[in-house]
Amino acid sequence: MQKLKLEKIKKTYNSGEVVTALKGISLGFRENELVSILGPSGCGKTTLLNIIGGLDRYDSGDLVINGLSTKEFKNSDWDAYRNRSIGFVFQSYNLIGHQTVLQNVEIAMTLSGVSTSERKQRAKQALTEVGLAEHLNKKPNQLSGGQMQRVAIARALVNDPDIILADEPTGALDSHTSIQVMDILKEVAKTRLVIMVTHNGELAEEYSDRIIRFLDGEVQSDSNPIAEAETEKASQQTAKEQKFKKTSMSLITATALSFKNLLTKRGRTLITAFAGSIGIIGVALVLALSNGLSTYMNSMQSDTLSSFPITIGTGEQIIDLTERGPGGLEGNNDAAGYTEYPKDNVMYSYDSEKNSTKHSNIITEDYLNYIGKLETELPNAVNNISYRHGVNINLLAKGQGTAVKFETTSAPSGMGMMMGNNSTYLQELPENNDFVLSQYDLIGEGGRMPAGKNEVVLVVDKYNRIDKAFFEKLGITEDTENYKLTDFIGKTILKVIPNDDYYTRNGDLFTAAAPTDYEKLYDSDTGTKLTITGILRSKEDVSSSYLSPGIAYTTALTADVVEDAQKSEIATVQKDSDKDVMLGTPLDNKAKDNALIMLGADTTPTGINIYPKVYDSKDKVKEYLDQYNDDKSDDNKLIYSDMAEMISSITGTLLDTVTYVLTGFAAISLLVSTIMIGIITYVSVIERTKEIGILRSVGARKKDISRLFNAETLIIGFTAGMIGVGLSYLLEIPINTIISNLAGISGVANLNPLHAAVLVAGSMILTLIAGFIPSRMAAKKDPVVALRSE
Structure with missing residues (x-):
């Protein structure tokens, strides 16, 4: 029965001039046979192989797989097809250098959702079948050419594909090793379709079940074409259309691949991460100083300002009512409807008294009774209430x-x-x-x-x-x-x-x-x-x-x-x-x-002073005082003043302003390091172009490639963040020593663990953003072109 059928496949390329690579090719292939395609260079052999393998797209015609037309295939369908039905064997082996032999064979299964234990078991079995059981943990550069080609064959077979596509599998091997490889392919062809492109006519004649000769994008001869009877038999059978399960590379897998790649360039990775950490260190130290100063000032305010009373006094007072006045007095935002710094030829007249009022506190017997209950209602909030006469x-x-x-x-x-x-x-x-x-x-x-x-x-x-x-x-x-x-x-x-x-x-x-x-x-x-x-x-x-x-x-x-x-x-x-x-x-x-x-x-009394026990209990006292005013008219409300709150607000605003300014300066170095990480990621994309092609050939989607480089930037960002935070904690020691000696204040630099976690997360987000464009570029690379790169 026909496994694969090409119907009038055409393919052209436009590289300054239009070149027709395939001129309406129509071919059928059986479920199990070893087919060799011969022809001079540039005749369309590899193009045909790439189209059958889903790495390249035909312009017209149809590729029918087990009776299923591919005319309406989406990118994800082609990716799933390559992963489930196709196994590639390349002339240059195309193994991932930073992966072990076992991991290279496992790579296709990582996209198929196979569990880790099953992946290892199947990969070991495939390597054993090609005679490499003793080389599982070696890197590709530790193997001979024949051994690397056998790894490539094991990788092609491990996902149990229907079709093996071999592009010049013996082109880089000596005659003895070539025979070993051909013996393996001949054995494989007993159970599945093997299509091999080769220039070696002798090996083709000796091992092939069928030889197809190409010239100028056309079939010149076919030694064993599918007979009409086989075609009729296939047409009488109901085509069992198969939907390929979508491939997906998990973030964990992508992270593991990226991590192994980064380990092969430890020096550059650490230097990049350290450069990225400089901005983190700057921001972290600013936050550490801000946090320490804030803690010190809060402690100082708690000690110093807690003795400042909340004061309710009698007499006429001018109250600012912008938006809302103290004590809940109804406010008025007089600036609403106006534009700041207008350029028009206009001048406005407004009533400034709308935003202020004269208010007199009238301390009544009812209010004195209400204040008298304060120590009972808030027993742990008040130290003393004194009355001025x-x-x-x-x-x-x-x-x-x-x-x-x-x-x-x-x-x-x-x-x-x-x-x-x-x-x-x-x-x-x-x-x-x-x-x-x-x-x-x-x-x-x-x-x-x-x-x-x-x-x-x-x-x-x-x-x-x-x-x-x-x-x-x-x-x-x-x-x-x-x-x-x-x-x-x-x-x-x-x-x-x-x-x-x-x-x-x-x-x-x-x-x-x-x-x-x-x-x-x-x-x-x-x-x-x-x-x-x-x-x-x-x-x-x-x-x-x-x-x-x-x-x-x-x-x-x-x-x-x-x-x-x-x-x-x-x-x-x-x-x-x-x-x-x-x-x-x-x-x-x-x-x-x-x-x-x-x-x-x-x-x-002409006034009341309420002394909170601690600084933080002031809010409870003020909330209690506000409750008295809830159902009162503005004239009958009693407003209070809190000198401590005003001082605290001023110092807090000053500290926040200084923090923002210093953080802004530190963020400049963070931005520069982020851009640098983006450039490093782009360099990594260029270096790993062949790996991109390999991953695409085994079924990786564009988003999987993007995820791979995003994972790399996340690792660099995490490392940069951890280095930055770690060094910041170390730098706190000499900074605190110096400040303690100069100002007598201990523990001023104190990075909050929550801030540290946010900085690490922020570093990862920034590097992810920096690597977004390079990762998109990687995802858009043509797999055919990527496989040819060196």
Whole structure:
């Protein structure tokens, strides 16, 4: 029965002039026979073989395989046909140099979906049949010409094809070896069709079942043509059309092939990977420094800024409402609809006040109750809540012989601390002594924390210093730079005077005590004398100070002063009067409100400071505060300020900007190395052109060839990424040592493992992109041309 039939096959080439290689060839071939095709060079023999093998395409006519026409074959069909039905034996052997003998034979089966164990077993069997059982692990260059040709025959047979195509199989062999090869082919022809192109007429006559002679693209003679009876018999049988299973080279197989190829050029591969790693090293070190600095700054901010309170203050504030204001105030993006830097001859008028508003916080009893629940609702988020009151504290001091007024009317409590000074030198202690002692040490013999309204502590800086102005407020004017801690511990040198004693009524007006009255008031039995029970100094490992140098009193004293002031005569009279009870001048509503607060008639706090336990808990506190505003109108909302967030945002933006700029510079070298890898891949394509042809001849698809070189670039990219990341981790050691010696900061360069993984993946992606064009070029190579290359 006919295995293969050519019907009026024509093929022309256009290489400047049109050359007709085959002129309407019609031939049939039996299922098993050894057919030799003879003829002078250039007569079309090899073209015919390439068309039968699916490496080349005919222009017209038809190639019928087992009754199946190939006119409608797609590229994938031809690839599958070569893999399943065709085995090639070439004059120049066409073995892949970086593969072993066993791997060369296995190559066709890697495209057929055969398991690894079965591939090895079948390849070994095929090599045993051609007498090469002892040479399985050798490379082709370790074999003789005859042995290499036998490897090629084993490769052609291993996938059990229907047709063996041999192009000058003995052309490069001596006569003795040629006979050995022909004996093998003769044996093969007993079970399948073998078509051999040769110039050796003697061998053809001796071994062939059939000889076809070619001349100028036409059949001149056929020694054993298919008889008419055989043709009729074939036509009577139902043609069993076969669909070839599609071939596919897995990424693992492609990677293995590429890896073996790269190992044959270890030096160049490593140099290429190292060059590619330079850009990775640059980006990695920038990210390492950025990550380390970010961690350091976050730690510093956590330590330094965690003591900055979230502040809710009263009074009129101008709020920026661009997009959305703080506290959830409805915003307005006034720039919408405008173009930046317009070139038109136009000028616009707009209302800048649309993007801002004047807002006054009104602290109500309801809000104070809501704040009071904060420590219960978020027990692990808040260290302390302090309330600022505008009431004047009538404080006298007697540090030396004469009592003096300790002025307390200056910057509001909390503001001085945030700005690094406190010109009042007077502040309220948190109620939680454990929290205070977690940040401060009690220094000096016999010191302890205050326990009531009549006890205070002295706060010094880390050098045991307090500003000279503080001592002047105490009435200590002697010119000295040194004091003993015990000069103050246990001493009573301050006294709070009640309003009713401090202010004297004269008709409708009140007069504050004169300096000449201070001594009498200080020695009187009324009022609250304050004893210094201890001295606080911040701990060495605390980077920021919650308290400022000066006097710190208890919340009990605050409560006592507010209660006394509220009941005082001057507060009661001021409450009922529209005039200033001290000056007799008329007061508007705002001025009267301020006067009532200062005299204690209005006990509503003028501000609230909420101190989070740690920096990260600020967000929870702010979320809690925002919930209060959810159902409130803009006028009734209370907005807060967070100095720490503003500072953190500025430093974060600065660090991000520097990171982006440095990464941009490092990316330039990464881009250059990527281009270089693309060039190296192109060189590899040129070097492996013959391998491309071999793979196509055994059924590899274009996408399989592309995948092969993509795998190579991925390996180089992975290697470059790993080298870059590895060297970056090594470079961290001297970098951190230098920075530690210069700046006293340890661990600044610290590459995040996630960033390292991303860099390796990014390196692979970049090299894959770089190799995309070369891999496409490889896939488009003509297999016939590729096989002829050297």
